[in-house]
Amino acid sequence: MGADRVDIRNTGSLHARLNAVELETIALGFGATSCDLVADAFAADFVRLQIALKGRGLACIGGQVTDINERQFAVTSAGVSWQMVCQGGHERLTLRIKQDALLRRLAALVDVKPKANYQFDSAISADDPQAGSLFRLLEFLARQLNEAPSGFTSAVYRELEDAVQIAFLSTSRHKLRDQIAAPGPLPDFGLVKRLEEFIEANWREAITIERLAAEAGVSARSLFRAFERVRGYSPIAFTKSVRLRRARDMLLSGDPTATVASAAAACNFANPGHFARYYRETYGELPSVTVARAAR
Structure with a gap:
């Protein structure tokens, strides 16, 4: 995906399958x-x-050769x-992430502005648990895009893109990787309450880490630490709880048009x-x- 030149060899009876979807x-x-x-x-x-799903490939990246197989991803x-x-x-399976968007996400996570030519190591071990989490996320996204590419709201897609970027930054090897998980200074505890009110007021929209960090005026890691310290859960978990409560209100309303599927979609649950x-x-x-109890 994105190749400027392709040569095929030993064609015999040629069979090829290609599919690609581009989001924001x-x-x-x-x-x-x-x-x-x-x-x-x-x-x-x-x-x-x-990511190799079957067989083996080689990537020559800036003059360095990297295997693409069941044990290793190439970057x-x-x-x-x-x-x-x-x-x-x-x-x-090939993932492309726009560099400017990825660097904005990284800056929000570590409160440091990376250089425009920021580099990543060319290999990721598939045995890394975080690599497994990234792969499962991409599998889920690929399956949803293949089966129902227009089935999600724009807010769901933005949150999924946010999750993919964070998963990639947490998995790949780069200079600021350790700072993503490293503790940072705690903001004022009153900030947690203010952000909870922000989420309550905007739960229908895309609630991304970048947006919350901008609203709070702190780094994403400080934001996560404040929520864990004050509430014992993450801002994303709080967002999910708000949306579940709104979905329950819809299902209990007695409205005959309120179904499980419609409530899930209205509250930005992708699956x-x-x-x-x-x-x-x-x-x-x-x-x-x-729903059945509300209909009685």
Whole structure:
């Protein structure tokens, strides 16, 4: 995805499958070919992550060769040229993240402005637990985009893009990675209450870490620490609880048009199955039971 030149070799009976979707700050693509393939790309303004789903490939990133296989992901930083060589039968998932958006997210997380040419190490171990979390998030997003690309609200997409960027920054190797999890100074505790009120007033909109940090005037790590210290949970968990409460109000309203699916969508839950699980964990019953009781 994003190659400037592609050569195919040992074609025989050629079969290829390609699919890509571009959102505001990220793009996600799938590729599979039955033949050997060599792709070249010039330096670009986005970071590229390549994950092997089947078979093996090699990425030459800025003159350094990196394996792309079941044990390792490959990362190409923005501004770096790239070449990929894949064996026949190789299947791959490619994530692209715009460099300017990624650096804004990083600055919000660590309260340090990174340089415009900020670089990432070219390899990520697939055995890293955070790499597994990133892969599962991308699998979920790819599945949803493939099955129902227009099924989410814009707020849900913005929050998913936010989650992908944070997951990538937490997983990849770079100079400021350790600072993402490192403790920072605590803001005033009154800030937590003010942000809770902000979330209560804007729960229908996209609630991203970058937006909350800007509203608070502190770094994202200070924001998370304040919530954990004062409330014992994260601002994202609070946002979820607010949306669950709003969804429950809809389901209890007795409105015949209020269904589990419509309440989940209205409250920005990307997956109805996940919504049902969160709802049961919070209220001790499935949302369908709430609807049935309200209809009596």
